[in-house]
Each structure stands twice: as C-alpha cells, then as structure tokens.
Amino acid sequence: xxxxxxxxxxxxxxxxxxxxxxxxxxxxxxxxxxxxxxxxxxxxxxxxxxxxxxxxxxxxxxxxxxxxxxxxxxxxxxxxxxxxxxxxxxxxxxxxxxxxxxxxxx
Amino acid sequence: xxxxxxxxxxxxxxxxxxxxxxxxxxxxxxxxxxxxxxxxxxxxxxxxxxxxxxxxxxxxxxxxxxxxxxxxxxxxxxxxxxxxxxxxxxxxxxxxxxxxxxxxxxxx
Numbered sequence: 756x757x758x759x760x761x762x763x764x765x766x767x768x769x770x771x772x773x774x775x776x777x778x779x780x781x782x783x784x785x786x787x788x789x790x791x792x793x794x795x796x797x798x799x800x801x802x803x804x805x806x807x808x809x810x811x812x813x814x815x816x817x818x819x820x821x822x823x824x825x826x827x828x829x830x831x832x833x834x835x836x837x838x839x840x841x842x843x844x845x846x847x848x849x850x851x852x853x854x855x856x857x858x859x860x861x
Numbered sequence: 862x863x864x865x866x867x868x869x870x871x872x873x874x875x876x877x878x879x880x881x882x883x884x885x886x887x888x889x890x891x892x893x894x895x896x897x898x899x900x901x902x903x904x905x906x907x908x909x910x911x912x913x914x915x916x917x918x919x920x921x922x923x924x925x926x927x928x929x930x931x932x933x934x935x936x937x938x939x940x941x942x943x944x945x946x947x948x949x950x951x952x953x954x955x956x957x958x959x960x961x962x963x964x965x966x967x968x969x
Contacts, residue, residue, distance in 0.1 A: 761876045764924060768880040771917050775887035778894050778910055784902050787894075791906045795913040799939070802920040806932055809873065809924055815932050822936050833909070833946040840954035841902035843961070 759808040767801025770794045783849035784841050792834040799826055877925040881918060888914045905949045912942040 777790025800823055807819035842857060888911055895907035916938045923931035 757872055760873055760924065764873075764876050764880055764921070767917060768883050768921070771914055772883050772887045774910055775890040775914065778907060779890050784900055784906070787903060788906055791910045795910060798917060799913060802917050803935070806920055806923060806935070810929050810932070812929075815929060818932055818936055822939050826939060829943040833943055833950070836947055836950035837902055837905055837909075837953075840950040840957065841900060843954050843957040844900065844902065845957070846900045846902055 760805050763801045763805035763808060765801075767798045767803075767805060769798075770801060771798035774798060782851065784846045785838060786849065788834050788838055788841075792830055796826055796830050799823075873924055877921045880921040881925070884914050884918050884921065888918075901953055905946065905953070908949075909942060909946050912938060912945075916942075 771794070774790050774794035777794060778787050781787040781790055803819040803823055807816045848855065891907050891910045891914065895904055895911070898904045898907060916935050919931050919934050919938065923929075923935070
C-alpha cells in the first residue's frame, strides 16, 4: 500500500506544479483558466487517492471518493462561470486567437 | 529499535517532505500571477489555484504526521473554494453588466 500512496502523491504534486507554471505562462485569461481547471483536478484526485490509500478504514476512502465526485461536478461549473464573467467584463483575447464564436451570440 | 518499521514509514515521509517543498514553490508562482494579473478574473483564478495548492499542502502534512483529522480539513477546503469562486464570478459579472447598461444609457 505504501507504493500506491507514493505514486498517487507524486502524481498529484506534479500536476499542481504544472498548473502553477501554466497559470504564469499562458497568454490570456481564457487559456489560463484551462490550466487552472484541468491540471488541479488531476492534482486533487492524486492527493485524495494518496490519502485514501494511506489511512486504513472505510471512512477516509468514502470521504475521498465523495470529494472526487464533487470535484468532477463543480470544477467545470466554476470555470464556466468565471469565464462568462470575464467575457462580459471584456477581458482581452490573446493575439493568437483564431475565432470568437461567443461574440455573435449576444 | 525496529528498523523494518522505520524504513516502511520513512518512504512516505520523504515523499511528503518533497511534496511540501514543491507545493511551496508552486504557491509562490501562482502568487506572482495574483500580483500581476491584468484582469480581475485572472486574480480569481490564481486565488482558486492557491486554495487547491493549500489543499495539497494539508494533505501532504496529513501523510507526514499520520493524522486522520486533516482529511476533513481537505474536504472543507474543497467545498469553500467552489463557493468562493462562484461568488466572485457573480460579483464580476454583475459589475460588468451594470457598467454596460450605464454606458448604453449615456450613448442613447
């Protein structure tokens, strides 16, 4: 069980480091939200699986699985809300943007 | 001293210590984005990421100290981070829509 804990913890910490590097290097807020939504979800899943593998007993495992399910529901909702607010706030798009489909819808 | 027990524990403790160092570096990097961020949404995203990294730090400390209590703290942080992000997004969007209405009324 110790190896599962170590592998899951290294996975989670690595993806959290990737998320922070991505939020520093991406050019505009829409690309930054991708790295601050997808990679931390992987990071949280790895960290919670490490906790579930390390502690014995069904309660920690059940709590970790419930939180992973909750994160799968809430992470896209939070990213969608914050990006719609950023678009209505007229956050500038990066220079490499090819097309803007949302402009014609409002 | 029971050396077999010591070696089986110290692997996880070593990984948790390195994880704490790496997560501290990444929270500093996201604090740079929180300082720089051109728009308000950038700052909200950086705060959301910092909350996630604090979740990771608490989990690494739970692995380090072998305490089961910190799992509940991680769960509470996951809930509070979502609610705070939603409230910030509503605030930004309401401000933007109010400014739009004000400018439109001025033009017409």
